[in-house]
Amino acid sequence: MAVSKADFSCVRARGTFKRADKSTQNYMKRLPSEILMKILSYLDASALVCISITNKLFCQLANDNVLWHKIYITELGQNKTWTRDEPVLKMELQDQAAGYMKQMYFKNLLTRNLKRWKRLLGHISCHTGLPSKTEQVLRNLCVTWELTVTDKSGHESTLELSWSQFCKTSLTLCWSGGVSLPHYEQISTLQLHGVRRIALSCPGLKNPGRRSLMAKLDMQPLTKSAQVIGQDRMVQLKLLQPGILIGVWRDQCSVAFILFTLHFHRLVERSIQGSSDSPYVEEIARAPSDDIDPEYGLHGYQLHIALDSSVSELMSGSFPQLFCHGGNISDGLIQLTAVSRTNSSQHMLLSGNITLPWRCEALQGSVENCCIMSLTLLDEFCKPFKYVSSPISMELEGTPVSCGYYDYDGETYLIYFQDSDIQMKMQLIRFRAERQFILVSLNVYVSVCYVNKHFRRNH
Structure with a gap:
């Protein structure tokens, strides 16, 4: 049965998938799964991610390993693991848990162009001693940052970045939470994650990505010892530790914004190479020893x-x-x-x-x-x-x-x-x-x- 793009144009409209009503769901359930899979086989990765949130049926179908294997081979051009005939290949993929090939696809998509960004980071400024293309690399890799705030009751809120500002050797990140941020003295922990998003065309949806823990702060000892470094008519600035600032409304003592400043040294690695619960660990490099110069370590x-x-x-x-x-x-x-x-x-x-x-x-x-x-x-x-x-x-x-x-x-x-x-x-x-x-x-x-x-x- 030949299926053209027009046959499933009703499923995708203007790049956005809408939740199906009950009549549409009943109609879809009556269709044989083979027909639905044939329709879905024409979709790309972005469309599959979008359609997977419409209902349970499409969530199950859109995680099919055979569908994602086709996308994996087409877009990444890698077929080193499976070299059998198609019927045998389908049996092997069906033995894997649903979504296995989807995870493999996104994992390998994130590792693409690693050599290129490492090469760009090799351009060192003679003035700062830091990679001169840090901002360019972070933008090319679609890196953003998320802040997770946990209050004393254990409730977590993950905030999207409000604004950011690149400087010559540092990056400033700010989150303003409004009602989503707890009272200053009720904050239990702060966690900063770098997130490398995959550039998919999914309007209205958060693109999948990989999280890298960059900082985790226990606020209990910091809340009372924070240094007030300034204030105006509305906010008071409290420095928790170097690089981490909280703006508190003066009349309510509730949090207005949270500001992180990050130095460029190893910023790309810290933003993408840690795991969701452990940070990137930098290899400690010590200078070579010198027993001849008595002032070694004191000059240059x-x-x-x-x-x-x-x-x-x-x-x-x-x-x-x-x-x-x-x-x-x-x-x-x-x-x-x-x-x-x-x-x-x-x-x-x-x-x-x-x-x-x-x-x-x-x-x-x-x-x-x-x-x-x-x-x-x-x-x-x-x-x-x-x-x-x-x-x-x-x-x-x-x-x-x-x-x-x-x-x-x-x-x-x-x-x-x-x-x-x-x-x-x-x-x-x-x-x-x-x-x-x-x-x-x-x-x-x-x-x-x-x-x-x-x-x-x-x-």
């Missing part, structure tokens, strides 16, 4: 640092050949000076005011003296040694700053960041008339223990 560093407002870049600078003499190690930290307060030729003018804009559904605002910092420290082999992206705050220091041969006329501000292995101090002056900032001092402090572990030294 390169720092790249950027300040962004999540809308525009405020500052971006790369500082090579940073060092610290062994005799200058203090309090278990090595100091790397990128911008010296006394060297006015190193001072940098910022391109805008330091603010962190936010938007949540129909509301929006801007928190003064906050922004997003992305820091990348490379070792002497130009490999990422320490990296972090996080919202930060700026505080009025008030102490007059003497900068070489002259003094700047303005207020002095300090940006300070710290985690377990690194600290950063940035000093800025705000010109009173122009309302602009100039960077006059930038120092990075790295834990000696972290340096010794990486370089196998005993400083």
Whole structure:
């Protein structure tokens, strides 16, 4: 029996499958399964996924292994496993659980072009030491990110991304939940997943994809210890840990939005190569040992640092050949000076005011003296040694700053960041008339223990 595309055009209309009413279902049930399978054999992967949600009958038929084997061979061009005659092939496929070939098809579809994206990630920026095509690769692989929020009663809500913003070395993700987010103090866990979607033409449906766990936070100890880094008339910004920020409505203490900032280092791998319940594990690479150089591990560093407002870049600078003499190690930290307060030729003018804009559904605002910092420290082999992206705050220091041969006329501000292995101090002056900032001092402090572990030294 020959079946043309016109014979089943009534099943698919304008690329969208509609749920069948009872009369249509009864009509379909009276048709022999062979006829239905013949009709479905003309559909592509997108159409089969769409039709599988119409009713139980089509869900069962659209998961048939023989149908998906045909699509598998046609689109992927692989026939290494099954080489028997067609009747034998059908028997072998029928022995598999329903949906087996569908899973095989999507699994192999996700692994296509892996060599290509790995080749693109091989283009390394000489300024940042990071892959220069990270954004392009993530977009080409159809990667998105989901946030799962669990409250203390165990109820889970998986939120779709509200907006995202790529910067030079970091990515900012934001979820605004409205009524779907629990009260701030009722949140139990946060889970961030990278999801690589398969590009199917399924209007109105979420395309199938593979999830990779990137972060899982137990909120119990973080809720009370969170640092308030800024606020405006409507929201208060609470930094849970570096890179993770929650905006809380000031009048209700309910969650307005949740913001993650992700550094570009291994971002593609972290977004797609973990499993749904365990993250991607990066292979730890240590520098080769050197017993000749007594200052090994204390020189040859390169720092790249950027300040962004999540809308525009405020500052971006790369500082090579940073060092610290062994005799200058203090309090278990090595100091790397990128911008010296006394060297006015190193001072940098910022391109805008330091603010962190936010938007949540129909509301929006801007928190003064906050922004997003992305820091990348490379070792002497130009490999990422320490990296972090996080919202930060700026505080009025008030102490007059003497900068070489002259003094700047303005207020002095300090940006300070710290985690377990690194600290950063940035000093800025705000010109009173122009309302602009100039960077006059930038120092990075790295834990000696972290340096010794990486370089196998005993400083």
